[in-house]
Amino acid sequence: MPDISQPIDTVERVLFVHAHPDDESITTGGTIATLTSSGAAVTVLTCTRGELGEVIPAELQHLASSPESLAAHRETELAAAMRALGVADHRYLGDENARWVDLPPRRYLDSGMRWGASGAEALESLGALSLSAASMSSVTADIAAVIADIAPTAVVSYDERGGYGHPDHVRAHDAARRAAEVMGVDFYEVVTDGTGPIVVDVAPVADRKREALAAHRSQLTLDGDTFALSNGVSQPIALTETYRRLAATPAAEHLPFREQSRGIKIGVGALALAFGAVIGALMTAVHQSSVTVGDVAVPWGLVPALVASTGFVVGLRVLTSSRIIPILATVGIMGMTTFLASPTMGGSVIVPANITGLIWTLAPAAVILVVVAWPNLGRVRAGTADAQPARG
DSSP: OOOTTSOOTTOOEEEEEESSTTHHHHHHHHHHHHHHHTTOEEEEEESOOOTTOOOOSGGGGGGGGOHHHHHHHHHHHHHHHHHHHTOOEEEETTSGGGSOTTOOOOOOBOOOOEEETTEEEOOSSOOTTBTTTSOHHHHHHHHHHHHHHHOOSEEEEOOTTTTTOOHHHHHHHHHHHHHHHHHTOEEEEEOTTSOOSEEEEOGGGHHHHHHHHHHOTTTOEEETTEEEOTTOOEEEOOSEEEEEEEOOOOOOOOOOGGGSOHHHHHHHHHHHHHHHHHHHHHHHHHTTOOEEETTEEEOTTHHHHHHHHHHHHHHHHHHHOOSHHHHHHHHHHHHHHHHHHSOOTTSOOSSOSSHHHHHHHHHHHHHHHHHHHSOOOOOOSSSOOSSOOOOO
16 A cells, blocks of 8 residues: 555555454545545455443443443444445454354454553453453464455555554554554554544544444434543544555565475485384384383384384475475385395394384374374464464
8 A cells, every 4th residue: 555645546455453343434434435436446354343441421321231242233333334434345353254264253252341540451360252262373473364365455454553442443553454464454553642644534534433423322422523432531533544654574485395496396206215124124124123111012112113213204294285205204114124124134024023023113104194194384474473363
């Protein structure tokens, strides 16, 4: 997204990431309406449904005692706000269209907050399903999945303090910024004190911004050109919205193994075969080692032999997402084991026909059957989050 204070006919797709319903209208409503009016494709991603928000109107106080009911009500408010701002693509984080590939949908809940000496603070205890309790990698990956799906030219969210310190706002900033960086998209943070270098004049769409704010009647009250949140402090509906651009600085690109050249693939295959043979020789040499405990001989050498060979084969499968490479490694292990199991000139064998030898001879075959059948892990189609997301 270029300087959005200038004509924006070149803007194509912009993703706004917000923590709760109403945040999008309060801090970025005018910009969203400006973009949609200019023909830009805008996606608004809301991380939670605001289950723990304070309820202002007396006639809606019954919602305050039921997070589920409040969430359902705020969904309708947000839908109305989206219509006012002209947004056709709205998503909730964790839903099927905003979730890491191949993971089942999950619901991120409002973490809540309390006021402390330095501003908004996290509650003493967080719900297990709350946004702030979720792993950073999970939230980042789900946002990255949306970026991969819509290919935005910019991602917009809060600054590093989340505007005023709400833990969900901070998490939204951290995850959205990280996802944008990984996916190579410029990140724009909202500057709440008006001192940012990018100033968007939203006066031409002030009526639409006001309509969007009015939709969130459980959370704020309107009075002419001012509004108030649950603290009752009146503030003007801003006619400018300010941002700071943080250019994308993606890490060096690493081609997945399947996209490497044929020469590299052949080289890796040869190394896997050779290292497999080395592991086969070393582990065959120690697999019969045992220690006597009482009257029982414990074959301690078999354990590291199995762990080393299994770890090597499985590791190659994970790193390369290839079946051929771990198969070659297993061929090396089993080939060397078979060679060393052959009778020597003196008639003795390194792999005797006992239970330990039988396990060592057959285990690699069992491992490769599992590894070959193991499906590839789901992944975002472009970019990689800094860690695999925890399943939620």
